[in-house]
Amino acid sequence: MSETTDRIASIERDALAALAAAEDDAAIEAWRTRVLGRSGELTGVLRGIGGLDADERKVVGAEANRVKGILEAALDERREALRRAALASTEADALDVTLPGRPLRRGRLHPITQVRRRILDVFERLGFQVIEGPEVELDAYNFGALRIPEHHPARDMWDTFWFDEEVQGPDGNERAPLLLRTHTSPMQVRFMQEHEPPIRVAVPGKCYRYEATDATHEWMLEQVELLAIDEGISMANLKGTLQEWARQMFGPSRKVMLRNSYFPFVEPGVEVAVDCFQCPGDDPSCPVCRGSGWLELMGAGMVHPEIIAAQGYDPERYTGFAAGMGVERVAMVLLGVSDIRDFHANDPRFLAQF
Ligand SMILES: [Zn+2]
The missing domain is CATH 3.30.930.10 (Bira Bifunctional Protein; Domain 2)
Structure with a gap:
């Protein structure tokens, strides 16, 4: 394992933990920019591949792309999970005025x-x-x-x-x-x-x-x-x-x-x-x-x-x-x-x- 593959593994681990903690669209977008954006951590690794020798380039390139795929999939999954949670809470709050009223149980005198x-x-x-x-x-x-x-x-x-x-x-x-x-x-x-x-x-x-x-x-x-x-x-x-x-x-x-x-x-x-x-x-x-x-x-x-x-x-x-x-x-x-x-x-x- 080279220094670079260690770095990729550490990026993957930290990024997945940070993504799980992101609770809204803004946090997810910030995460995307920091990890996968143009100046992101993983993007930086991919850009540096050109400076490696041929054998290492092959290994690191494959590994970086594999992790990139994992993180992109995790990003989509996290967005979908937040969207479903938001929808569920909206439905719970929604007032359906067409529903029949709940009957009030009236008390009575003994x-x-x-x-x-x-x-x-x-x-x-x-x-x-x-x-x-x-x-x-x-x-x-x-x-x-x-x-x-x-x-x-x-x-x-x-x-x-x-x-x-x-x-x-x-x-x-x-x-x-x-x-x-x-x-x-x-x-x-x-x-x-x-x-x-x-x-x-x-x-x-x-x-x-x-x-x-x-x-x-x-x-x-x-x-x-x-x-x-x-x-x-x-x-x-x-x-x-x-x-x-x-x-x-x-x-x-x-x-x-x-x-x-x-x-x-x-x-x-x-x-x-x-x-x-x-x-x-x-x-x-x-x-x-x-x-x-x-x-x-x-x-x-x-x-x-x-x-x-x-x-x-x-x-x-x-x-x-x-x-x-x-x-x-x-x-x-x-x-x-x-x-x-x-x-x-x-x-x-x-x-x-x-
Ligand atoms: Zn009688």
Whole structure:
């Protein structure tokens, strides 16, 4: 190997590395001028061949031309690669206004939210104010003030989630038990304590029961509580309010039926049923009433006079009614859902139906 062939090999090596690093047309053109141009490195070698002796001239000439061919081919290949890369990035940025738009996936309200709003819309039109209360509640409000003292057997009607820690209670007791409210009724007391009659409130909210789940029971449920306190309120007002509500929810010919029941905080207490809106009331295969003709929708009654007196109102002057319904229960009959657990299973295939 002569000094000249070494030089050619070094030009080839350096030139190929420089070409691979050239990222645009200007860099490629500069490279071409420096290596293959009229005064370029390889051109200089070819020009010097004339000064070599015959044997060496032959070898160096062949080698220089071989490398020149390699570099020219590499130059074409590099230009083509840059051209393709530029084209690809242009296509990616291009806006094709003839393409159809991508559909926007719209969100929707949860079926429980939809039904809760329908329920409350009716009560608001009937003059009830919507208020909310705490989900973490004191035993004193959830039970005590509603005439369900400790060890009262009625506590068994509500299996309860208790907290380990105790807090200061409204009566100054340092160790007042704390729980997840089992119903929205504590807000009856909380609202009465801070307001004077006349009272018309509807209280929506989540409640919690420590119980096994099945198709009709969940450990978390939503309720809407109703409370009306005023002079001269009677069972007729309760029935009329709920009848109007049932007509606006389920159809203008609905009837309601009150049946005797027991809740410690009302006297008398009733179960409220609405006549079936799906069948004439005698179809055993009816998914809404199963042939009974009636659907039990809520508990209600006249607010116990002791509770009215305990808030400082005169029970001879003021009376009131209260009612509480499960939103899931109403949603199941309204939407034809057979398993309450579907509502919070978060399966989009279920939720997308509503
Ligand atoms: Zn029916």
